[in-house]
Amino acid sequence: MPKIEIYTQAGCPFCARAVALLRAKKVDFQEINAPGGSPEREQARQRSGGRTSAPQIFIDGRHIGGCDDLVALDGRGELDSMLKAA
Numbered sequence: 518m519p520k521i522e523i524y525t526q527a528g529c530p531f532c533a534r535a536v537a538l539l540r541a542k543k544v545d546f547q548e549i550n551a552p553g554g555s556p557e558r559e560q561a562r563q564r565s566g567g568r569t570s571a572p573q574i575f576i577d578g579r580h581i582g583g584c585d586d587l588v589a590l591d592g593r594g595e596l597d598s599m600l601k602a603a
Contacts, residue, residue: 519577519602521546524561526553531584532572538587544600577602 521539525532525548539546551557551571561573565580574581576599581587590596 518545519600520575521600522549522575523547524549524551524557524571524573526551526558526571529571531570535572535574535584535587538591542596542600576600 521544523532523535523539523546525536527550536546536548549557549561551561551573558569558571561571562569564575565573565582568583570583572583574583574587581590581599587596590599
């Protein structure tokens with residue numbers, strides 16, 4: 518099972534949608550609370566190549582992007598294979 522990390526912030530509808538999709542896939546993931554201005558948000562920005570929005574999602578250290586990117590991967594049928602990769 519790959520390591521999945523998602524940087525989120527409270528009240529973010531995109532974060533909630535991404536978390537719901539990951540839960541629907543029944544995969545374990547680490548949700549990292551990263552409100553604006555926090556060290557965690559800065560870490561997400563650095564890891565994502567400068568993206569400042571939430572959520573930011575990583576699978577096995579690879580930056581996937583935000584909610585729209587995650588949903589697009591799922592729509593193309595690519596997400597399931599990424600989530601099953603060892």
